[in-house]
Amino acid sequence: MRRLPIFLVIDVSESMAGKAIDDVQYGIKMLTDALVSNPFAMETVYISVIAFAGKAKTITPLTYVMDFIPPKLPIGCGTNLSDALKVLMCEIDTKVKKNTPETKGDWKPLIFILTDGIPNDNYKSAAAAQWKMNYGKYSTIAVLMGENSDATALKAITDDVLVFKETTQESYYAFFKWVSSSIQTSSKEMGEYGKEGNASNIEKFRKNLDADLLADNLPIENNVDFLVLTVRCQKTKKPYIVRYVSHNRSGIYMADGAYPVGEDYFELSSTEVGKNISSRQLTGVTPSCPHCNNPGFGHCNCDKWLCLDQEHLKNVTCPFCESTADYGNYDEFHFNGGRG
Numbered sequence: 001m002r003r004l005p006i007f008l009v010i011d012v013s014e015s016m017a018g019k020a021i022d023d024v025q026y027g028i029k030m031l032t033d034a035l036v037s038n039p040f041a042m043e044t045v046y047i048s049v050i051a052f053a054g055k056a057k058t059i060t061p062l063t064y065v066m067d068f069i070p071p072k073l074p075i076g077c078g079t080n081l082s083d084a085l086k087v088l089m090c091e092i093d094t095k096v097k098k099n100t101p102e103t104k105g106d107w108k109p110l111i112f113i114l115t116d117g118i119p120n121d122n123y124k125s126a127a128a129a130q131w132k133m134n135y136g137k138y139s140t141i142a143v144l145m146g147e148n149s150d151a152t153a154l155k156a157i158t159d160d161v162l163v164f165k166e167t168t169q170e171s172y173y174a175f176f177k178w179v180s181s182s183i184q185t186s187s188k189e190m191g192e193y194g195k196e197g198n199a200s201n202i203e204k205f206r207k208n209l210d211a212d213l214l215a216d217n218l219p220i221e222n223n224v225d226f227l228v229l230t231v232r233c234q235k236t237k238k239p240y241i242v243r244y245v246s247h248n249r250s251g252i253y254m255a256d257g258a259y260p261v262g263e264d265y266f267e268l269s270s271t272e273v274g275k276n277i278s279s280r281q282l283t284g285v286t287p288s289c290p291h292c293n294n295p296g297f298g299h300c301n302c303d304k305w306l307c308l309d310q311e312h313l314k315n316v317t318c319p320f321c322e323s324t325a326d327y328g329n330y331d332e333f334h335f336n337g338g339r340g
């Protein structure tokens with residue numbers, strides 16, 4: 001039996017933390033539930049999930065759809081599309097069976113790349129060029145959620161870029177339903193007629209998507225900028241992120257929430273130094289620690305952050321560097337802030 005390999009390449013940067021990642025997680029479950037009850041898909045479909053933030057990682061290697069368990073998606077810092085492409089190319093090279101003189105290999109893989117923001121690596125990278133040259137023959141659909149980010153980087157790796165107007169649950173679910181119907185269409189054609197998907201298939205797929213959900217044009221500007229602080233709870237030592245969002249390059253960052261992350265956050269994060277930020281650029285209600293409910297957080301001399309209780313600011317040990325210090329209120333200070 002020839003397999004139909006599906007690669008889901010999912011942005012798990014900080015901007016996805018919270019509702020968006022939950023929606024994606026549930027979307028993958030809806031997708032596989034639909035595929036396992038489709039007679040053609042259940043015979044041929046294999047799914048792989050690659051997550052990317054500042055670094056990329058295979059979360060689920062190519063797995064038969066009937067055995068596929070939707071993975072728990074991590075969160076990382078940064079959006080490195082080149083690294084995602086490198087991991088994807090490696091997976092295709094090692095897991096997808098090529099034709100040999102004796103036997104037919106797998107069907108051409110279908111690739112779906114999902115992101116909600118602009119990559120912060122160079123999209124004209126060697127990886128992107130290599131992708132276009134050697135893997136451009138595969139059906140690759142890049143989907144941008146929301147119109148707040150520049151889609152140029154996605155356009156550089158595939159002609160098939162779809163932009164959803166909103167980043168709502170409805171949009172995420174619609175995306176996965178559409179992925180599901182596209183895979184079912186492809187597997188049916190392969191099963192019934194022994195035909196392979198091609199570029200014209202993408203056009204056909206696109207027709208199955210509610211046009212009202214899609215943006216009319218590819219956005220070419222970034223209107224939203226995220227600032228992310230990586231914090232550890234001083235009581236549990238567990239990490240979380242505090243996310244701030246800035247609109248229309250105002251330079252003012254509004255607190256947007258605190259989200260617990262796993263230790264794999266550090267594994268998926270880029271180590272590059274972020275932008276220089278003044279504490280005066282931060283505004284909004286300080287989110288409390290999601291692990292112990294401490295109402296605030298403070299900046300250690302090691303340039304990392306820890307949750308703080310305003311009643312106990314003396315002799316506090318930093319869970320990152322283990323140095324002990326007294327904390328207080330400062331008029332203004334500067335720090336390096338990451339982005340998602």
Ligand SMILES: [Zn+2]
Pocket residue numbers: 232233234235236289290291292293294307
């Ligand atoms: Zn805490």
Ligand SMILES: [Zn+2]
Pocket residue numbers: 300301302303304318319320321322323
């Ligand atoms: Zn420290």
